[in-house]
Structures are given as structure tokens and as C-alpha cells.
Amino acid sequence: MELIKANDTDIFSVAVNGSLPTKEFEFADESAIARQAYYYGVVAVALDDAGRWLPSRVSQTVVGQAYDITPPEPPVWDEVSRITNDSKNEVLLKWHAKEKLNCLVKRRLSNSEIYTACSEWIDISTYNSVEERWDYQLTDLKALQSDLLFVYQVSVRDEAGNISTSVDSSIV
Numbered sequence: 001m002e003l004i005k006a007n008d009t010d011i012f013s014v015a016v017n018g019s020l021p022t023k024e025f026e027f028a029d030e031s032a033i034a035r036q037a038y039y040y041g042v043v044a045v046a047l048d049d050a051g052r053w054l055p056s057r058v059s060q061t062v063v064g065q066a067y068d069i070t071p072p073e074p075p076v077w078d079e080v081s082r083i084t085n086d087s088k089n090e091v092l093l094k095w096h097a098k099e100k101l102n103c104l105v106k107r108r109l110s111n112s113e114i115y116t117a118c119s120e121w122i123d124i125s126t127y128n129s130v131e132e133r134w135d136y137q138l139t140d141l142k143a144l145q146s147d148l149l150f151v152y153q154v155s156v157r158d159e160a161g162n163i164s165t166s167v168d169s170s171i172v
Helices: none
Strands: 002-007 013-016 037-043 045-047 053-055 062-065 076-084 089-097 102-109 126-128 133-140 150-157 163-165
Antiparallel strands (some): 076 089, 150 163
């Protein structure tokens, strides 16, 4: 028996050639690309009396898809500072990551454990070619009371949907 595979653009090719067990078989496709659909089927191959290999028809095919489940590296804080004057009370947040990611900024009161989002998922970034990283910045305009102390976190999400979260910021 042989295990065959195809994707949306290829015809079937042999994924495993040779003698497969007849009762149970497990196969991990190490060459699969994330988010690409593959179709797998089994072909029985028998040797006839004349010494020729005769393949059966392909079994019912099944669809498989590889997923990337590796989370991105957590972001690193560069600056967390409070800007206070007569007309405004804001917190400036700067962080970086090693790849371009979507970010969600969260904050909590310093005496609480419950975070609330202070942004939507955002994709604001600038590539810093000197340090080979993606730099991010957000100003929290809702840190309205200067006597309240906040702690911030940034969650980052890659294209596959995997999420990592930064360490807590310093208290501001």
C-alpha cells in the first residue's frame, strides 16, 4: 500500500512509498505548509502473476491542514511614562517586537488584578532597520485621573492567530 497526497494545485504524488501496515497507520506530514489544505488517500498495490505491480483505485480521500501553533515572542517594553499638565493626563506606551504583529493594549489599576482593554487590536508599527525590530507606540488618553496608578500589558497576535503577552509594565 502507498499513501498519496495532493494540494489544490498538484496532482497526487506518493507521500509514503512501500509497505504500509494493513491494520493501523499513523503519518505526520513534516513537509506540510501552515494553512494549506492537503488531500490524502491510500492505494493498495499488488504483484500479479506476471510480476507487474497493479494499483487499486484511490481510497476515499481525507483533507488535512497544518496549523502553526507556535506563539510569537512576547513584546518588550521600551517606555511607559505619564504626561501630566493642566490640559491633559496621558500615558505614553512604547514597545517593540521581532516581527510585525497585531497588538492589544490592556491596563489595570495598580491595586487590582483585572485588566481591561484600552485599545482595539491594532496594527501600528514602524520597522527599525538598525535594530531589526518592529517599534510600536500608543498614547492612552483615558488615564484621566493623575492620582490613579496603572499597570499595562500588551498582547500580540501573529497571522496564524497565536497570542503572547508582555510582562507587566512599571506602575505609572
